[in-house]
Amino acid sequence: MLLHLSTWSEVGQFLERSKTIVIPIGSNEQHGPTGLLGTDWLCPEIIAHEAHKGGADILVGPTFNIGMAQHHLGFPGTISLRPSTFMAAIGDWVRSLAVHGFQRIYFLNGHGGNIATIEAAFSELYAEASFARRPAGFACKLRNWWDLPGVNALAQRQFPVGHGSHATPSEIAVTQWAYPDAIKSANYAPQVAGSGPIREALDFRARHPDGRMGSDPALATPEKGGELVRLAVTGLVAEVAAFGDEAPVL
Amino acid sequence: MLLHLSTWSEVGQFLERSKTIVIPIGSNEQHGPTGLLGTDWLCPEIIAHEAHKGGADILVGPTFNIGMAQHHLGFPGTISLRPSTFMAAIGDWVRSLAVHGFQRIYFLNGHGGNIATIEAAFSELYAEASFARRPAGFACKLRNWWDLPGVNALAQRQFPVGHGSHATPSEIAVTQWAYPDAIKSANYAPQVAGSGPIREALDFRARHPDGRMGSDPALATPEKGGELVRLAVTGLVAEVAAFGDEAPVL
Amino acid sequence: MLLHLSTWSEVGQFLERSKTIVIPIGSNEQHGPTGLLGTDWLCPEIIAHEAHKGGADILVGPTFNIGMAQHHLGFPGTISLRPSTFMAAIGDWVRSLAVHGFQRIYFLNGHGGNIATIEAAFSELYAEASFARRPAGFACKLRNWWDLPGVNALAQRQFPVGHGSHATPSEIAVTQWAYPDAIKSANYAPQVAGSGPIREALDFRARHPDGRMGSDPALATPEKGGELVRLAVTGLVAEVAAFGDEAPVL
Amino acid sequence: MLLHLSTWSEVGQFLERSKTIVIPIGSNEQHGPTGLLGTDWLCPEIIAHEAHKGGADILVGPTFNIGMAQHHLGFPGTISLRPSTFMAAIGDWVRSLAVHGFQRIYFLNGHGGNIATIEAAFSELYAEASFARRPAGFACKLRNWWDLPGVNALAQRQFPVGHGSHATPSEIAVTQWAYPDAIKSANYAPQVAGSGPIREALDFRARHPDGRMGSDPALATPEKGGELVRLAVTGLVAEVAAFGDEAPVL
Amino acid sequence: MLLHLSTWSEVGQFLERSKTIVIPIGSNEQHGPTGLLGTDWLCPEIIAHEAHKGGADILVGPTFNIGMAQHHLGFPGTISLRPSTFMAAIGDWVRSLAVHGFQRIYFLNGHGGNIATIEAAFSELYAEASFARRPAGFACKLRNWWDLPGVNALAQRQFPVGHGSHATPSEIAVTQWAYPDAIKSANYAPQVAGSGPIREALDFRARHPDGRMGSDPALATPEKGGELVRLAVTGLVAEVAAFGDEAPVL
């Protein structure tokens, strides 16, 4: 069930049988010479929507499409929130969902650079309850789609060389599978990009002139993307069900 | 051109011929017994993407899908930012775009409740320049899709009675045209909902038990939605072009 | 009754017969070659105090004299809050009044540039209640003095040409009526100023070199100001009474 | 010269001969059984305006009428900013004045409870320059009106017993002199109120049931108020002149 | 009892016999040619820990070692919080302690530049309760170590000339007594430094080239430091006991 294509009363009915919601969350940022700017929010959206299409009784919320990508601001098209803004926005999403009675808020993440800030946002939310000596009433969970059971392993098998950590062939393959009309090609060198620390945007662009980090995105194919999506969907559905079934400690 | 389906170098090339970008912005909130929770962000997205599909050389950014909907929080599925969070997020979007050299940031809005906060956000951005005694380097523009030339008038002709101000047949028609598989029906009464002031969520739900304000959404049809979209697209393309051509005063 | 010239026990007694308070709110900003920097906070203060002098049993709070005027910072004497600061301050005023049991907080506004931010501030206040699933306990109302019944129409009759939107002859007439010793004169050209978008301060001053927007302030006279004040007072007293009598929905 | 009754070009002319401005700042809060809620902002306004009327070539800005009075919120009519809001607002006032070239911002204060926050606000402003390794471009000064040369000593001679620290006969005398129509009387006991620590509002009201701290406000007379005003005016004019003449160290 | 060298259950046991905690608070900032950068946080830590070593049944929390020192940022090694950050951090310390049931939070301060911001932070904390019409549940107290009974008088007797207000021989003597291996010497002139207003860092360094304000730190000796510490410890223990014994008014 896609929240944005549902009515409020349909969501109300869903809440009678489940208190769990899945929020795809990512980033809109450069993804090398051939990767789409939307890659990091498209991937979790593709996977979560595919789970819905496949018949799972899960509720998928709107996609949180802008994340923490300050280091990519040296490349046109990147849009980033500061971590403090990102935390405030995640906070308001979660508080809104908690108003309705959602107790399990599952973020399916598509961007490594989001992880620290999302976890800090969870702590900021929990801290309200902790300082007030009361239960929070909800639990948040962050899962990167590539960390769903078996997915990383599949990607390593698919791309034993040149997977890298940004503009990876696996994430690009996922978008190729879902958006075949938007497959791009480009010449780039070296075939496998270098790596290095992540700091401010000018430093990043100087280290990674075409935006890739350790990857060879030309390895991506729509077929490999489809394999990744199917495996991720299986893991997602199982994990969301387990999260929903988790017995509260309080 | 859809930014999220483009590479950074494609956006870089676009910037060589235009400094203007269109951001669909809306809200995810209850829309009465039959309206989709995504209505307010889907409508501007539908119109802007349709302009792109129709061949206009415009750049459409990701959709800003969560806005200021605190008064709708009494209905399941509504997600709202506080105005202060909304302003911070709009600020970071605009600052990101300005980093790349965008000088004309056009927000196509789908939610009346967003207007005040978006305008306050623009002032917050401009104030940085004003306090620093320097040019801002960019101009922001807010346009509600129903205020594009002729659109309101068409909606009044289409729905002379029961248009109202929330969960209107016009906005629902637009989503019906774009998402025919998600057309909903429901019984409700009275046929045309009442109206009243907008305050906190409990007050709102007490005044508007099914979420409508002054509207009869059963009047919506996909055909009427298509008419609205076509007219809005024409207005959007013309207005974005004029905005981009505006001579800077500084 | 003027709050600042009352004791706390007098306010306590007022609260036994009414839960409504009027707050004049405006801005301190350039008003063209002849307008006073205080025009926008003086006008609502003049009208509200005149209502008190005329015998109405209303409670008028201190004047909120600095608003959102970032675009006027290119002209000496303008003092502006950023929207975020303005919202925080309005919030604390309202929270303070709510502590005492005021349930109807009526802001009589004198500055168009304040509107968006004041409404965003109201939403920020209501959102506290909405996120907490509780009633707010108070209602806020914003009214521009020129939108009081009949006032705009009178101004259009008084100044059929050259009223404009900033440094208008109507607002200057009101201050002339109240502060006859502070009537200014100046040469300026063109007789009726141009108009344009409102952005950052440097842009604004480049478009509006003497500060006027579409107005010919030389048309103002103290007599016309008196007419405007008298009409506004009537409207204010009636509207405040109606606001106070409004039945709560919760 | 009163800024709010001047035009922007008059302020521009003033800036050619002086870079100094005086801002009356106070609080709107309970002042015991007979004191006016506006006492703390009226006193500095009265003194600064009297200096202007007496012919001093000083520029007096609008009165900052709401300060830090959280501990008085247990008494109707008190309006308080949180310290963080107060600091943000003072910051924007000073930044606005600095935009115009004011280099000496003199705050004439009427409320002891404001002192800490105003000084913290100055530090927050200076810190912007300090972190940026640049000069601030302006200097701020805080002066309580009762600390102007000789004023405290006069008040001690006028009220050797029962002066106290809140709702003092000296501040009430100043408002009596300026607002003779708003002189109040009340029975209260004990004649001289007790004192104690200042904490949250409920604690404060429990310790100080009628709002006084150590004072007997019945001792106030308009004549004594006039004496205090005259002495304060002399001190203010001299101190403002000296502040303006201070040679910059940078 | 030192909190950081205790277990949570030991603190739990302490709370059964006392609700009072002592927090040493200071600043890390330049202290002239011979003073340690840590002087202002070491002094209150030394005194509070010495009280503990002497057998007093007090609970001493971790030292809050970075304060408001923006004006010293022109000298290497200074670390400062902005006042707004400082207030937020003090707030979280106090809120944390209040969660555990501490009702008397005593800050032993070592830096004059902290005073305004600490008091503003207390007001910010109390304001939460005041706006919510509830008791705060705790009381905060700020005491500069030099204001403990007799300490200032002793310092004036020890250093009748050249005590000054920053990098004073008394505070340096305290650190010499506690850290005899870190006694420094340097040539400087004039023997007694000048004084002046405190503004931004560049201004401060221009006025006070070696960092001293009115002091001759060469007068410090470890013995005099020991005398000061012993007297301060006596005062601290007595004052903390009295604070803990204070009867609540609510």
Next chain:
Amino acid sequence: MLLHLSTWSEVGQFLERSKTIVIPIGSNEQHGPTGLLGTDWLCPEIIAHEAHKGGADILVGPTFNIGMAQHHLGFPGTISLRPSTFMAAIGDWVRSLAVHGFQRIYFLNGHGGNIATIEAAFSELYAEASFARRPAGFACKLRNWWDLPGVNALAQRQFPVGHGSHATPSEIAVTQWAYPDAIKSANYAPQVAGSGPIREALDFRARHPDGRMGSDPALATPEKGGELVRLAVTGLVAEVAAFGDEAPVL
């Protein structure tokens, strides 16, 4: 060299030979039945100070002793910053150090719960530069002391069973080595504590009644602590040197 026991001119001299500083950072929080509340800030302080004592020419700043420990607030003595406060404070520390010319800011961390927020704080700092299209001028690095080369492996060898993730025998051993007078003992069961997710404080205490997570702290000995410290010191010195020698990319 310990910054807090140095003068500003000594730090100035250090800056002529190195732009690198080490900041021990941790948390003050419950550490099970026998662990010290200060464990997480004591460990990195112990290691960094030991490196200094061993003769390494490194500069160690004051210890940042309060971190993100909201989940431990159910246990007396825990003091936590909200993530937003923690980020603001880290930001001001780094900005202060950057003012002096430090270009390599190395945080030696002692608390796993700090990691996300510290990394978010770094991104917030870098984002200032990224949005302004300028170099940051400094690089930040976070290293947990247990992740220094070989340290985790040693701990696993020392404690093959019962190491766990909170109140671990390795961290307790480090404090036992440094503070032998503060070694605690207690009965607890089960011998090895359970584990689970980390949410708000009440949830945490319900899951972990004595505060341990997966650990058996009775395994700690001062000798094992000394081994860990010595190995960590070696790694720290090498890593700080490498960080300082890193060639800038810009």
